[in-house]
Amino acid sequence: MSITRHLSEFAAETPTSRIPASALRMMQLSFLDWAAVGIAGRDEPVSRITRDMVLDEGGHPRASLIGHDARVPPRAAALSNGTTSHALDYDDTHFAHIGHPSVAVIPAALAVAEDLGADGAALQTAALIGVEASIRIGVWLGRSHYQTGFHQTATAGAFGAGLAAARLMGLDAQGCAMVLGLLATRASGLKSQFGTMGKPFNAGLAAANGVEAASLVARGFVANAEALESAQGFGPTHAGEKISSGLEGIGQEWLFESISHKFHACCHGLHAVLEAGLSLAPLDAGTIARIEVTTHPRWMTVCNQIAPMTGLGAKFSYGTVLAMQVLGHDTAVLDSYSDAVCADPAVQALRARVHVTADDSVAETATRLRVVLHDGTAHEATHDLNAPMTLEARQSKIQTKARSLLGDQRADAIWSLIAAQADAATFAATLK
Amino acid sequence: MSITRHLSEFAAETPTSRIPASALRMMQLSFLDWAAVGIAGRDEPVSRITRDMVLDEGGHPRASLIGHDARVPPRAAALSNGTTSHALDYDDTHFAHIGHPSVAVIPAALAVAEDLGADGAALQTAALIGVEASIRIGVWLGRSHYQTGFHQTATAGAFGAGLAAARLMGLDAQGCAMVLGLLATRASGLKSQFGTMGKPFNAGLAAANGVEAASLVARGFVANAEALESAQGFGPTHAGEKISSGLEGIGQEWLFESISHKFHACCHGLHAVLEAGLSLAPLDAGTIARIEVTTHPRWMTVCNQIAPMTGLGAKFSYGTVLAMQVLGHDTAVLDSYSDAVCADPAVQALRARVHVTADDSVAETATRLRVVLHDGTAHEATHDLNAPMTLEARQSKIQTKARSLLGDQRADAIWSLIAAQADAATFAATLK
Numbered sequence: 001m002s003i004t005r006h007l008s009e010f011a012a013e014t015p016t017s018r019i020p021a022s023a024l025r026m027m028q029l030s031f032l033d034w035a036a037v038g039i040a041g042r043d044e045p046v047s048r049i050t051r052d053m054v055l056d057e058g059g060h061p062r063a064s065l066i067g068h069d070a071r072v073p074p075r076a077a078a079l080s081n082g083t084t085s086h087a088l089d090y091d092d093t094h095f096a097h098i099g100h101p102s103v104a105v106i107p108a109a110l111a112v113a114e115d116l117g118a119d120g121a122a123l124q125t126a127a128l129i130g131v132e133a134s135i136r137i138g139v140w141l142g143r144s145h146y147q148t149g150f151h152q153t154a155t156a157g158a159f160g161a162g163l164a165a166a167r168l169m170g171l172d173a174q175g176c177a178m179v180l181g182l183l184a185t186r187a188s189g190l191k192s193q194f195g196t197m198g199k200p201f202n203a204g205l206a207a208a209n210g211v212e213a214a215s216l217v218a219r220g221f222v223a224n225a226e227a228l229e230s231a232q233g234f235g236p237t238h239a240g241e242k243i244s245s246g247l248e249g250i251g252q253e254w255l256f257e258s259i260s261h262k263f264h265a266c267c268h269g270l271h272a273v274l275e276a277g278l279s280l281a282p283l284d285a286g287t288i289a290r291i292e293v294t295t296h297p298r299w300m301t302v303c304n305q306i307a308p309m310t311g312l313g314a315k316f317s318y319g320t321v322l323a324m325q326v327l328g329h330d331t332a333v334l335d336s337y338s339d340a341v342c343a344d345p346a347v348q349a350l351r352a353r354v355h356v357t358a359d360d361s362v363a364e365t366a367t368r369l370r371v372v373l374h375d376g377t378a379h380e381a382t383h384d385l386n387a388p389m390t391l392e393a394r395q396s397k398i399q400t401k402a403r404s405l406l407g408d409q410r411a412d413a414i415w416s417l418i419a420a421q422a423d424a425a426t427f428a429a430t431l432k
Numbered sequence: 433m434s435i436t437r438h439l440s441e442f443a444a445e446t447p448t449s450r451i452p453a454s455a456l457r458m459m460q461l462s463f464l465d466w467a468a469v470g471i472a473g474r475d476e477p478v479s480r481i482t483r484d485m486v487l488d489e490g491g492h493p494r495a496s497l498i499g500h501d502a503r504v505p506p507r508a509a510a511l512s513n514g515t516t517s518h519a520l521d522y523d524d525t526h527f528a529h530i531g532h533p534s535v536a537v538i539p540a541a542l543a544v545a546e547d548l549g550a551d552g553a554a555l556q557t558a559a560l561i562g563v564e565a566s567i568r569i570g571v572w573l574g575r576s577h578y579q580t581g582f583h584q585t586a587t588a589g590a591f592g593a594g595l596a597a598a599r600l601m602g603l604d605a606q607g608c609a610m611v612l613g614l615l616a617t618r619a620s621g622l623k624s625q626f627g628t629m630g631k632p633f634n635a636g637l638a639a640a641n642g643v644e645a646a647s648l649v650a651r652g653f654v655a656n657a658e659a660l661e662s663a664q665g666f667g668p669t670h671a672g673e674k675i676s677s678g679l680e681g682i683g684q685e686w687l688f689e690s691i692s693h694k695f696h697a698c699c700h701g702l703h704a705v706l707e708a709g710l711s712l713a714p715l716d717a718g719t720i721a722r723i724e725v726t727t728h729p730r731w732m733t734v735c736n737q738i739a740p741m742t743g744l745g746a747k748f749s750y751g752t753v754l755a756m757q758v759l760g761h762d763t764a765v766l767d768s769y770s771d772a773v774c775a776d777p778a779v780q781a782l783r784a785r786v787h788v789t790a791d792d793s794v795a796e797t798a799t800r801l802r803v804v805l806h807d808g809t810a811h812e813a814t815h816d817l818n819a820p821m822t823l824e825a826r827q828s829k830i831q832t833k834a835r836s837l838l839g840d841q842r843a844d845a846i847w848s849l850i851a852a853q854a855d856a857a858t859f860a861a862t863l864k
Contacts, residue, residue, distance in 0.1 A: 049651045053644075057505035059491035073489035149664030154617070185586070185630050186637060188620040192664040198617050198655040201648075205618060212485075215631075219481045223630040232581030232624040237671075 003140060004228050006247045007133050008176035011163040014251050016125050025391050027128040029398050030092050031427075033261050034102045036402035036411060037087035038040060039381060040334065042059040042067025046197035047084040050204060051378040054080050057185045063111035069167070074111035078161070078211045079356040081107035081431075086153070088334065092231065093260045095269060095386065097138030097156060098146045101259065104157025105130035105207035111211055113424035118168055119422030126167040132211075134160025135255045137228075142241030146191070150238055154189020154202035159228070161210025169218045177225040182213040184227035184234035188363045192402035237355030260385055264331040265395050266315035268385075269299040272367035273318060277325050280371065285326050285350050293318050294368040297358040304356050311337040319351030322369075326350060332404050435572060436660050438679045439565050440608035443595040446683055448557050455686040457823050459560040461830050462524050463691050463850045463859075466534045468834035468843060470517035471863060472766065474499025479516040482636060486512050493544035496860035506543035510593070510643045511790050513539035513863075515636030518585070520766065525692045525700060527797060529570030529588060529819065530578045533691065536589025536638035537562035538863035541596040543643055545856035550600055552853030558599040560688060560762035562642075565594025568688045569660075574673030578623070582670055586621020586634035591660070593642025601650045611658040616659035616666035682720040692817055696763040700817075701731040704799035705750060707815040709757050714802065717778065718759050719805045722785050725750050726800040729790040736788050739780070743769040751783030754801075758782060764836050 041047055051065055054076035061070065066084045071077070072111035074289035086103040092103050106127050112125040138156035146152060162179040167253035171179065186209045189202040217223075227233040235242055264274050275417060296319075305317040314320045314337045321331055329336045329345055341347055362368060372379055373379075389397075410430075417427050440443075463726075473479055483500055486508035493502065495509035498516045502511070516537040517523060526533050538559050545555040545708045570588035578584060594611040603611065613844040617642045659665040667674050696706050707727055727750075737749040746752045746769045753763055760780055773779055794800060798816035821829075832844035842862075849859050 020679075045652065045654075049648060049653050050447060053647050057491045057507065058822075059489045059505070073491070075489065099496055149669040151617075179504045182630060182633075185583075185622045185625045185634060188618055190666065191660060191671075192659045192662055193617045193656050196654050197654050198614060198659070201614075201653075202617060215485050218483060219484060220477065221481050221633075222477075222628050224625050224628050227622060227630070228623045230624055232622060234622065276673060279487060281813060293581075360545040 002226070002228055002229060003244070003247055004177050005181050006250055007136065007163065007180060008173040008300045010250050011133060011167050011176045012171060012173040014129060016121060019125060019128065020254065023128060024124060024392065025261060026091060026257050027124050028418045029261070029298070029395055030102045030108065030161055030259060031124065031127070032402055032415050033092055034085055034106050034396050035414050035431060036405045037056050037090040038066045038081065040405040041084050041087035041088070043089035046082070046200050047087045049197070050083040050201065052301065053091055060114040061272070062208070064114060064431055066431045069432045073210050074115045075211045075215065077111040078107045078207035079204045081111070081208030083200045086200035086203035088265070089199070089260050090265055093262070094135050094138070094255070094258065095260065096255060097135040097152055098143070098154060099138055099152035100203065101134050101157065103203035103209070104153055105164050107207040108161035108210040109168065110424060110428055112165045112168045112214070112429045116168055118424045120423055120427065122168060123424045123427070124317070124421060126164045129167055130160040130164025131249070132254055133163045136185070136246050136250055139244050139246030140240065141235060141238070142243045143288050144239045144241045148239035149200050151189040151191045153185045154206045155238065157203065157206035158183050158209040159186040162205045162213045165211050165214035166217070167216055170217060171214065174225070175217055178217045178223055179213045181227040182210060182217060182221060182223035183213070183225070183226040186213060187234060200271050211395045236269065259385070261398055263395065263401055264321070265334045265337060266321055266331065267303040269303040270318060270321050271385045272365060272385050273369050274321060274325060274331055275385070276367060276369040276381040278321060279381045279383065280379050283326055283371060283379070285346065287375070288326065288350065288353060288371060289374045290372040291322055291354045292370040292372070293322070293356040294359050294362055295356060296362050296364045297360050300356070300358050306349070308340050309342045310378045311342070314342055317351070318356050319354035320347065322354055323347045323350035330404060334400050334405070382421040434658070434661060435676070435679055436609050436612050436658055436814050437605070438682055439595065439612060440569065440605040442682050443561050443565060443599050443608045444603060444605040446561060448553060450683070451557060452686065454823060455560060455689055456556060458691060459556050459563070460850050461693070461827055462555065462691060463538065464834055464847050465524055466517055467863060469520050469522040470498045470513065472522070472837040473516055473519035474695055475634055475770070476519035476787060476847065478622040478632050479519045479702050480627070481629070482633065482781065483512045494547040496546060497861055498863045501864045506547045507640050507647065509543040509709045510539045510639035511636045513543070514639030515632045517631035518635035520697070521631070522694050522697055525694070526567050526570070526690070527692065528690070529567040529584055530688060531570055531584035531588060532574070533563040533566050533589065533592065533637065533688070535635035536585055536642070537566055537596050539639040540642040542644070542856060542860055543599045543601065545599045546860045548600060550856045552855055552859065554600060554860070555856045556853060557598045561599055562592040564598025565595045566681070566717045568682055571678030572672065572675050573670070574674045574675045575668060576671045580671035583621040583623045583634050585617045586629065586638045589638035589668065590619040590641040591614050593639045594645045596730050597643050597646035598649065600859045601646055603646065603650060606657070607649055610649045610653070610655055611645045613657040613659040614649060614655035615641060617655070618645060619666060636671045636756060639677050648750045654699035690818070691832055693826065695833055697754070697766045697769060698753055698763065699729070699735040701735040702750060702753050702844045703798060703802050704815045704817050706753060706757060707817070708799060708801040708813040711815065712811050715758055715803060715811070717782050719786060720758065720782065720786065720803060720806070721806045722804040723754055724802040724804070725754070725786065725788040726791050727788060727795055728794050728796045729792050730796060732788070732790050734770050739783070741742050741774045742771050743774070746774055749783070750788050751786035752779065755779045755782035755787055764833050766837070
């Protein structure tokens with residue numbers, strides 16, 4: 001069966017009753033995570049610029065915006081909310097997909113669901129199907145797609161966003177195939193935007209492309225329904241590896257269940273060592289002689305700044321984040337990463353004692369931590385971000401993150417709506 | 433100098449006074465051609481679907497739509513009008529760019545110009561700069577980009593549309609570079625949509641992308657301003673050949689002056705032989721023993737249907753279009769290509785006497801025609817679409833085409849506005 005047919009039947013025909021409770025709960029946790037990082041990012045410059053553009057266009061008030069009380073057409077809301085929710089780069093990641101599924105798919109699903117008056121179960125199911133499809137397409141496109149320079153968040157994300165929108169609109173499998181085919185000529189997004197506003201915008205354009213394609217197909221648009229994979233289709237023209245195993249078990253096995261959430265507001269390369277640090281008993285900085293970090297070589301050029309002097313630099317520095325952690329700064333809080341913390345003599349003294357070594361026998365998702373005290377004793381811990389975590393533990397961590405970003409009351413109110421599967425309009429209204 | 437800098441300085445800094453009158457007049461002729469084929473295509477299904485979507489979104493009424501009296505935001509108008517004006521595939525073509533410059537650029541320029549209240553000179557200059565830039569980028573991307581499966585109309589077109597919009601907004605060279613950089617992550621479009629509504633939509637998305645990128649940059653958006661050409665930028669990731677000669681002489685030499693217009697409502701591969709036929713004295717079908725056509729091999733699989741029975745098939749048939757021409761059917765008129773004409777015994781008898789031979793010494797843009805009469809005399813003519821044509825001759829042919837599509841009165845009224853450089857809003861209002 002072709003990948004298009006696999007994905008189309010999956011999107012159109014998977015009964016809600018066949019979705020495992022564990023996958024749905026993971027989706028709900030990603031909704032909370034997405035809402036928290038989106039609201040926290042509402043005033044970033046890229047968020048304001050993109051939102052101002054769609055507000056200036058106006059249009060029928062059908063879909064809510066993060067960070068503003070006006071409503072706009074669904075395609076515009078998807079563009080703005082996708083961009084806003086990726087602005088902090090603090091959203092969920094799937095390592096096999098090689099990208100950020102929720103920031104592309106949830107904004108598309110939510111905008112369409114709100115417009116159509118969908119209930120919470122329909123919204124969450126559509127989003128789950130969309131993120132699952134985007135992960136499958138990301139795997140199918142493969143590492144060569146990413147290495148060539150394409151950004152799966154944007155490319156695979158658009159296809160997932162389109163299927164989420166199509167499911168909410170009630171398109172059948174043929175309609176879903178048409179959405180994928182139309183998106184083949186519309187999907188785009190390059191990694192060469194990393195480090196600029198173009199990176200979060202890649203999530204916004206994916207979400208908007210998905211809403212647009214589903215809206216057009218629902219009106220009768222006829223595209224090449226095989227253009228995702230056909231000769232000169234999206235995969236072949238975009239360095240896709242066409243890894244057919246990416247589709248195996250779709251609808252039975254849910255790759256989205258291995259999604260990763262960020263619990264520290266810094267480069268993902270630093271998260272494993274911070275988790276390792278959390279697993280040790282609290283240490284007094286004065287007792288520490290030396291901190292040894294062993295990590296995968298790829299991170300050495302990414303996040304091993306030795307003595308950064310800015311908050312942004314701190315987010316890419318093993319020494320600084322470990323010193324912050326020992327000294328009691330909350331690494332989940334955005335404002336913890338500041339110029340002031342870099343200038344703090346206590347941080348400087350401690351980070352000077354951090355030594356980072358590369359070892360390619362360590363997985364990219366793992367890091368070893370060894371803390372040697374002045375009395376000669378050593379504490380060791382290793383963490384792999386791919387290590388299983390119970391849903392309960394994950395929920396607790398995401399709720400803590402959401403509370404630190406939004407305050408307890410707002411975070412808990414949003415979680416209550418998600419857990420109760422409140423209708424789309426009610427949930428969307430909490431994002432203002 | 434980098435291509436980005438070349439193009440940005442060209443777009444931002446070319447004084448209107450330095451633009452040759454011949455280039456400007458060619459742009460005016462393409463405005464007329466664009467308006468005629470756009471209005472004639474307003475009720476095509478893809479035009480209705482795309483227009484209905486943006487009408488359903490609503491928004492501040494700032495830019496006119498082809499075929500409707502409502503106005504919409506500029507980005508939406510560009511999407512709808514770009515699609516509509518390419519719906520008939522009867523718009524202008526540039527063989528070096530490998531695509532259709534006007535349908536991507538004019539809708540973007542017009543929507544922004546109308547929104548800003550620009551005068552006719554500013555509109556026409558911005559559009560000319562946009563189409564020229566898109567042709568240069570098309571050449572720079574090269575044949576490998578096209579052969580891989582990308583559609584220059586959509587890809588190079590988006591960059592040209594963005595520069596046209598940027599010039600109207602008054603962005604400086606740095607701003608123009610930022611627009612190109614942002615478009616590197618947004619531009620898309622595949623040839624695998626040919627034969628579906630996706631092909632005209634590729635023009636619409638190019639126009640909309642251009643308006644969007646310029647609007648965001650005007651608000652302060654920061655992208656990677658080198659992403660058109662940088663490592664993992666648009667060219668390298670999209671099989672671009674990076675043909676630097678594509679930029680040579682920009683601002684001095686205007687490649688747009690070698691634009692081609694379609695004067696027959698059929699496949700471009702048939703135009704040279706129809707022009708050759710027009711150069712012969714009118715012939716009586718009853719006197720013709722045999723018609724010999726010699727053409728480039730690439731056309732044999734494109735437009736050599738022997739005995740089509742539908743109007744669509746007639747558009748891809750040497751024999752049918754030549755028979756139509758001899759028998760007095762106007763090949764410039766859309767309705768001439770009908771099932772009825774294919775069923776006409778006179779057409780069938782004559783097309784049976786047409787013999788087509790491939791010869792790779794004939795240019796792709798040329799065709800040889802030889803008509804042998806029953807009395808043994810022969811009439812021969814050869815036409816190359818790249819042959820020079822005076823501006824006066826071209827104007828006359830485009831006016832004839834516009835009159836046949838819109839009626840004399842409407843065609844002449846539109847041309848009067850263009851020639852007088854009427855302001856953008858007045859010109860746009862004639863497209864309803």
